[in-house]
Amino acid sequence: xxxxxxxxxILISSLLCMSLSVASNHNIEQxxxxxxxxxxxxxxxxxxxxxxxxxxxxxQIISGATGALFLQIKHGAPFDIYIAADSIxxxxxxxQNLILTDSRKTYAIGQLxxxxxxxxxRLSDLARPPKYFAIANPDIAPYGKAAKQTLQYLGLWQQYxxxxxxxxxxxxxxxxxxxQAVSSGLVANSxxxxxxxxxxxxxxxxxxxxxxxxxxIKNRDNIAQxxxxxxxxxSPKIQQTIVSFGYANNALLLQEKAPHKxxxxxxxxxxP
Amino acid sequence: xxxxxxxxxxxxxxxxxxxxxxxxxxxxxxxxxxxGSGKSTLLRAIAGLEKNITGAIIFNDKTxxxxxxxxxxKPEQRNISLVFQDSRLFTHLTVRDNLKYAAKRCTNSQxxxxxxxxxxxxxxxxxxxxVELSSGQKQRVALARALLTEPKLLLxxxxxxxxxxxxxxxxxxxxxxxxxxxxxPILYVSHSLDELQQVCDNLLILSQGKAINYGNIHYTxxxxxxxxxxxxxxxxxxxxxxxxxxIASTDNGQGLMVLTLAxxxxxxxxxxxxxxxxxxxxxxxxxxxxxxxxxxxxNSTIVNHLSGxxxxxxxxxxDKATHSVLITVICSGQEFFVHISTFSQQKLALCINQQVYxxxxxxxxxxxxx
Amino acid sequence: MPSPDxxxxxxxxxxxxxxxxxxxxxxxxxxxxxxxxxxxxxVIIEAIVALPLVLPPxxxxxxxxxxxxxxxxxxxxxxxxxxxxxxxSFSAIVIGSVLYSLPFVVQPLQKAFEQLGDSVLEAxxxxxxxxxxxxxTIVLPLTKASFITAASLGFAHTVGEFGVILMIGGNxxxxxxxxxxxxxxxxxxFDYAKAHVLAISLLIGSMILLAGVYLLNLPHRKTRK
Numbered sequence: 062x063x064x065x066x067x068x069x070x071i072l073i074s075s076l077l078c079m080s081l082s083v084a085s086n087h088n089i090e091q092x093x094x095x096x097x098x099x100x101x102x103x104x105x106x107x108x109x110x111x112x113x114x115x116x117x118x119x120x121q122i123i124s125g126a127t128g129a130l131f132l133q134i135k136h137g138a139p140f141d142i143y144i145a146a147d148s149i150x151x152x153x154x155x156x157q158n159l160i161l162t163d164s165r166k167t168y169a170i171g172q173l174x175x176x177x178x179x180x181x182x183r184l185s186d187l188a189r190p191p192k193y194f195a196i197a198n199p200d201i202a203p204y205g206k207a208a209k210q211t212l213q214y215l216g217l218w219q220q221y222x223x224x225x226x227x228x229x230x231x232x233x234x235x236x237x238x239x240x241q242a243v244s245s246g247l248v249a250n251s252x253x254x255x256x257x258x259x260x261x262x263x264x265x266x267x268x269x270x271x272x273x274x275x276x277x278i279k280n281r282d283n284i285a286q287x288x289x290x291x292x293x294x295x296s297p298k299i300q301q302t303i304v305s306f307g308y309a310n311n312a313l314l315l316q317e318k319a320p321h322k323x324x325x326x327x328x329x330x331x332x333p
Numbered sequence: 334x335x336x337x338x339x340x341x342x343x344x345x346x347x348x349x350x351x352x353x354x355x356x357x358x359x360x361x362x363x364x365x366x367x368x369g370s371g372k373s374t375l376l377r378a379i380a381g382l383e384k385n386i387t388g389a390i391i392f393n394d395k396t397x398x399x400x401x402x403x404x405x406x407k408p409e410q411r412n413i414s415l416v417f418q419d420s421r422l423f424t425h426l427t428v429r430d431n432l433k434y435a436a437k438r439c440t441n442s443q444x445x446x447x448x449x450x451x452x453x454x455x456x457x458x459x460x461x462x463x464v465e466l467s468s469g470q471k472q473r474v475a476l477a478r479a480l481l482t483e484p485k486l487l488l489x490x491x492x493x494x495x496x497x498x499x500x501x502x503x504x505x506x507x508x509x510x511x512x513x514x515x516x517x518p519i520l521y522v523s524h525s526l527d528e529l530q531q532v533c534d535n536l537l538i539l540s541q542g543k544a545i546n547y548g549n550i551h552y553t554x555x556x557x558x559x560x561x562x563x564x565x566x567x568x569x570x571x572x573x574x575x576x577x578x579x580i581a582s583t584d585n586g587q588g589l590m591v592l593t594l595a596x597x598x599x600x601x602x603x604x605x606x607x608x609x610x611x612x613x614x615x616x617x618x619x620x621x622x623x624x625x626x627x628x629x630x631x632n633s634t635i636v637n638h639l640s641g642x643x644x645x646x647x648x649x650x651x652d653k654a655t656h657s658v659l660i661t662v663i664c665s666g667q668e669f670f671v672h673i674s675t676f677s678q679q680k681l682a683l684c685i686n687q688q689v690y691x692x693x694x695x696x697x698x699x700x701x702x703x
Numbered sequence: 704m705p706s707p708d709x710x711x712x713x714x715x716x717x718x719x720x721x722x723x724x725x726x727x728x729x730x731x732x733x734x735x736x737x738x739x740x741x742x743x744x745x746v747i748i749e750a751i752v753a754l755p756l757v758l759p760p761x762x763x764x765x766x767x768x769x770x771x772x773x774x775x776x777x778x779x780x781x782x783x784x785x786x787x788x789x790x791x792s793f794s795a796i797v798i799g800s801v802l803y804s805l806p807f808v809v810q811p812l813q814k815a816f817e818q819l820g821d822s823v824l825e826a827x828x829x830x831x832x833x834x835x836x837x838x839x840t841i842v843l844p845l846t847k848a849s850f851i852t853a854a855s856l857g858f859a860h861t862v863g864e865f866g867v868i869l870m871i872g873g874n875x876x877x878x879x880x881x882x883x884x885x886x887x888x889x890x891x892x893f894d895y896a897k898a899h900v901l902a903i904s905l906l907i908g909s910m911i912l913l914a915g916v917y918l919l920n921l922p923h924r925k926t927r928k
Contacts, residue, residue, distance in 0.1 A: 123873060123874045129870065132768065136774065136790050137773045138791045380829060382825050382828070407828075407833070409833050413829075415829045417822070
């Protein structure tokens, strides 16, 4: 009899310990929690050093895939600010009324680059499809979508159909090319800069701009700090730093608001 | 007096068991039957290990099971212990710890482990690992362990079946010793009539899931003789005369023991072991080992001659091809069973009430124990 | 290892230890129930328990994320009971791990209980031991090796878990960032040096644990033969 009552007791007490350990974690003051797209994480880490010096705000980086972070925020993840690798997910969060009004801002414009590890790439290489060619998944990854638009713009999309190796995100695509598993591919220019590699930047007129946006999550404790970070990232000085990491100039975006006409035409002749 | 009243049934896919019998549990009660007769099922039901029984089991005044009252006492609360055919010792414990396991859970604690170790002759093995024991030693540990629960009823399920002959007789005499010293009622299941004949006071006979006979051991065995005579194809038992006679002399000076049958004597080879005068000896004589003479044999090497009268002549009513008869002869008030061919019966023109002489060798008087 | 990775190690060990304890507490009766069950529903329950073996972790993680979120009933019940949000908490990754590692604990135990059979338990009952008594004094000592195996597999599998925690944990340092996710982050950030340190330490740690399990099982195997 004694033992039969003991068993559930152990169960309950261990569950209790579990919730207590959670409670203790919540008692300490929370740093600013930044959910950031994996490919911007290395840049952000460098920028946060200066941010901390300026503001003395403690931060915590939660790095992940833009899509996964979006899903988590939707289901109540305790993040204060979301630095995405695209503009679709921030827009979605805005539509769902989960962000602070007017907090959605473009903090960087991604640039696409052609990378090949075994030879010096030239733009003209694109005209002849290699056996395998790596791009990110055009349906889910913003850099993949831009890669598809680029190939469509050059009228090569059909020719490339049987050569494409699509990574789930741009980091996977980069890893495939860098490890020489795939001879060449379209990756993010920022990846080349961070890893000190040479490649060819794809002219931004070949595809829609890859707008990377940030939003501040509603109903969190650290909204003021999140606003500080947003302002910091959008400040001219930091914008310049971001550009130096392989992103396009943000001012360019303002001029090129109009959508690309050439992309819709789907021309058949390549002219790099 | 210990009364066990059984009135229940249970069934599996191809097996139905049904019993309505009250047992008077004095000494050792044997349960005899062939495999599939429901012997183990009966013991398991009494122990509480059979879940699907319908009916009632009442032990003295204690209702163990009564499905009409939705009552079923848990096996561990029945104060009944069962020794299994396969010992079922706990391999993670030593001999002593196996015994301690039982003693610790015993509520009255009259017995102590040292006494039981001595009784079961396990003192030298007390700290042995149970996996290293022989089958006979294992069964002795299982018996000792069951005794230490100080049960009101001890159930033995074919305790000797896995043992060699020497271990069998050793354990059997131990069972008798235990019964006498602790005056513990025992229900002993076996398919070996020899074992049961040697130790039981009463016998319950099961066949195809039913109790077909119950009573005094000798009487019941003799009933089985008749049943065998009528149904020779069933091969129920070896027909025999089951006896319990006082010892007149343990050794007549020529290596023979003498038993008293009223004014007559029965001789058998002297037995090892210590006996006292007038102690009753359990023995049996196979019906096929006895022959009949019309006059008292004078010049024969056969030592046993008993005079008596034919009481019955039985032959199979169903099997016409059987050329033998079972003759019952009363000698000094004791029934003897003689199995002879129809040819011999006709040659001597044997008939009921005729006076005859039985003759059998000393070696035909058998005991299982010694 | 720099301190963020040590923190991830601490979270991982805490998560795996707690998960293992809970798994043993839940998995033991479940395995017992399955071993003794004769109903035809047994196969259905067995299939459910085995599901994490074949289900992509992200699928399980996705549904757990939905269930744990404050918008849905399980998450709401938790929030009302504890006052804390369930999703993205340490509790969430422990619950996720419990579900994900369940077959690794239940299956060896179920097999051990089945092999043990009823005979020694009946012997125990005949000596006056009740069901709980029999479990602790007969079943537990006789199936000790299987318990060690189950606990070690549950622990090791939890340490190596990635997909479920990625979905429901939210990668929060000190709370839900575990080694496997820290490793993934290093790879994503092209920090291959740190990734190698973590990967090799995970590899060696798991090796030692599993070798320990087989070593502990060794004498038992010998005596059985």
